[in-house]
Structure formats: structure tokens, C-alpha cells
Amino acid sequence: MVKTMILGVLFTMITAGSYAQNLRSDKGHENNPYYSTTDTSKIQVSNAEWKKILPKDLYAVAREKDTERPFTGKYWNSDTRGSYYCAACGNALFKSDAKFASSCGWPSFYEPLRENSVTYQEDNSIGMQRIEVLCGRCDAHLGHIFNDGPPPTNKRFCMNSISLDFEPDNSVTAK
Secondary structure (H helix, E strand, C coil), X not given: CXXXXXXXXXXXXXXXXXXXXXXXXXXXXXXXXXXXXXXXXCXXXXXXXXXXXXXXXXXXXXXXXXXXXCCCCCCCCCCECEEEEECCCCCEEEEHHHEECCCCCCCEECCCCCHHHEEEEEECHHHCCEEEEEECCCCCEEEEEEXXXXXXXXXXXXXXXXXXXXXXXXXXXXX
16 A cells, blocks of 8 residues: 555656656747657658747748847856757757857857758858758758867857857756
């Protein structure tokens, strides 16, 4: 009887923890059927469909390649430990361990979480030659990559905060 009660309590705790994790991961994405922090399969969604699902400001950056103003995004100066995900589809992009303080005004990372977390595309807009960084799952515009970052990669993934969701580690402490 005691063994059964203990097992029941443990099962309830594990189930509740998993349920809470799922709620946290998808919070604010209830109307987005493409959002998943675990699915890494490539998705093809029309901009017309994204426009129905995404908030207007996120749509402007993620689908129309807009850029938020420097020093205004919620993550540019954050040093909380955790993981960064694509705000459009939930794809895992960066760990906070790869984030560094740059003076550019946008959150900056020296490497993505996985090789296929992001893809790259030439960007010759606004009279500049740059490399655009896109979500490897949904092709959302995230920002640009530059060759002025810290070792070991010497890369600076300069990302728009609005294109990122953040999930703090269980032990929320500063880096």
C-alpha cells in the first residue's frame, strides 16, 4: 500500500512536470500549429498563413526581413542561462553559453546550437553585402552573421530579439 502511494506520487510529479514543461514551451503559441520546441523537421508555410498566425511585429521581422531597433529587444543585454528558440516555429537555435556581450545592441552568439539550427543566405539589401541567418526549420529571418565575434569561432550571430523565444534553465542563474 505504501509502495503504491509512493509510486502514485512519483508518477503524478513526473506527469505534472512534463505538463508544466509543455505549457512553458508553447506559452503564447496556442494558435500556432507549427510551433514545437522538439520537432526539427523542415516546414514549408506560406507567408499568407504566417501572417494569420504571427503577431504583426514578429511577422515583419521573421517574414519581411525587418530589423528591430538596436538596444530595444528584450534579450540584447540578458545574461540568464537557458535556450533560445525561433519565435515563429520553436526550433532550438542557441544556448546562452554561446551568448556574449557585444556593443551592437542585439543579442549576439558565437555559434548555433546545432549545425542545422540555422541556414545562411546572401543579403545584398540596403547597399551592403551581408550573410543573413535564417531558422533552419521555417526559414524565418533571425538576423545576420559577421566575422568579428570572439573565439572559438570568431563569428557574431547578431539576432533580433523578437525572432527569439527564451526558455530559462531550471536553475535560473546568471552566466
